[in-house]
Amino acid sequence: MKTAVLGSGGWGTALALVLLDNGHETTLWSYTEEKNKILKEKRESPMLKGVALPEKLALTADLDCVRDCELVVLATPSFAVRETAAKLKDRLKPGTLLVSASKGIERGTSLRLSEVIEEETGGTCPVVVLSGPSHAEEVGRGIPTGVVAAGPDEETARRVQAAFMSRRFRVYTTDDRIGTEICAALKNVIALCAGCLDGMGAGDNTKALLMTRGMAEIARLSVALGARRETITGLAGVGDLIVTCCSMHSRNRRCGILIGRGVPIPEAIEQVGAVVEGCYAAANARTLAAKAGVEMPIAQVAYEVLYEGRDVTTVVTDLMGRAGRSEYEESWA
Numbered sequence: 602m603k604t605a606v607l608g609s610g611g612w613g614t615a616l617a618l619v620l621l622d623n624g625h626e627t628t629l630w631s632y633t634e635e636k637n638k639i640l641k642e643k644r645e646s647p648m649l650k651g652v653a654l655p656e657k658l659a660l661t662a663d664l665d666c667v668r669d670c671e672l673v674v675l676a677t678p679s680f681a682v683r684e685t686a687a688k689l690k691d692r693l694k695p696g697t698l699l700v701s702a703s704k705g706i707e708r709g710t711s712l713r714l715s716e717v718i719e720e721e722t723g724g725t726c727p728v729v730v731l732s733g734p735s736h737a738e739e740v741g742r743g744i745p746t747g748v749v750a751a752g753p754d755e756e757t758a759r760r761v762q763a764a765f766m767s768r769r770f771r772v773y774t775t776d777d778r779i780g781t782e783i784c785a786a787l788k789n790v791i792a793l794c795a796g797c798l799d800g801m802g803a804g805d806n807t808k809a810l811l812m813t814r815g816m817a818e819i820a821r822l823s824v825a826l827g828a829r830r831e832t833i834t835g836l837a838g839v840g841d842l843i844v845t846c847c848s849m850h851s852r853n854r855r856c857g858i859l860i861g862r863g864v865p866i867p868e869a870i871e872q873v874g875a876v877v878e879g880c881y882a883a884a885n886a887r888t889l890a891a892k893a894g895v896e897m898p899i900a901q902v903a904y905e906v907l908y909e910g911r912d913v914t915t916v917v918t919d920l921m922g923r924a925g926r927s928e929y930e931e932s933w934a
Contacts, residue, residue: 608677673699755774
C-alpha cells in the first residue's frame with residue numbers, strides 16, 4: 602500500500618516507521634524543507650533520539666507526496682490540522698483513507714479534528730481516528746503498544762487496523778470517533794494538572810484522586826456529546842489518561858511539573874520545547890462544557906490557571922472544599 606505521513610514530529614515519525622515495518626511504501630512529510638533536510642542528513646529525528654530512519658523511508662517537504670496514496674496520516678499539531686487538510690483537497694483521490702493521529706479540539710470552532718479534516722477535504726475520503734496510550738518514544742523503538750482505530754463505521758476502521766497492526770503495535774477497532782477524540786484531547790488537561798501536583802510535591806493519593814475525578818469529567822462531557830461509555834474505560838480513555846499523567850515522556854505532565862514549581866507558564870512551555878496540547882484543550886474543554894451544560898471543575902480551574910493568572914497553589918484547597926456528594930452523582934450524565 603502507498604502511504605504518506607504528514608508531520609515529522611515524534612508521533613508522525615513513529616507511525617511512519619510502523620507502516621514501513623509492515624511493508625508499506627511510506628513517505629514522511631515535513632512542514633519545512635529545512636526540517637526535511639535535517640532528517641535526510643542525519644537519518645534520525647531529533648524527537649526520537651537513537652531511532653534510525655531507514656533509507657527506504659522516503660522523506661520530503663512536497664505535499665504532492667499524497668497523490669495516488671491509499672492511506673494518508675495527519676500527525677501535525679492540532680492547530681495545523683485545518684491548514685494541512687485544506688491543502689490536500691485537490692491532491693487526494695476520492696476514497697483515500699485519512700487517519701487523524703493528532704490529538705486536540707480546534708480552538709475557535711470546538712470541532713473535533715476528524716470534523717475539521719472532513720470539512721476541508723469535502724467529505725470525499727473516510728476519516729479514521731487513531732488514538733490510545735502511545736508515546737512516540739516507545740512506539741519508535743518497537744515497544745509493545747495498543748491503540749484504537751475509530752472510524753465512521755467498523756469496516757473502515759478495520760482497514761486502518763489491517764494497515765497498522767503488527768506484533769508490536771496492536772490495533773483495536775470502534776465506530777466511536779466522538780468518545781475517542783474527546784478523551785484524546787481532554788486527558789492532556791488532566792495530565793497538565795497531574796504534573797502540577799508532582800511539581801508542588803503532592804502525594805500519590807492526591808494524584809489518584811485527580812486522575813479518577815478527571816476521568817469522570819471527561820466521561821460526563823463525552824457521553825453528553827454522544828460518545829459510548831465503553832470508550833471511556835478503554836484504551837482511548839483510561840489507557841491514554843494513565844500513560845499521559847504518569848510518564849515523563851508526556852509533554853503535558855512535564856509542563857505541569859514546571860508550572861507546579863512556580864515557573865511562569867510561557868517559560869514552562871518553552872522549556873518543554875514542543876507543543877503542549879493541554880493548553881489548547883483547556884480552553885476548548887471550557888467551551889464544550891458550557892455548550893453541553895455539564896460541570897467540569899478540574900478543567901475549569903486549569904483554564905483559570907493557564908489563561909486568567911490564577912495561583913496554582915490555591916487550586917487543590919478550593920477543589921477539596923467543594924460540597925460533598927455521591928461519587929456517582931453526575932458521573933455519566
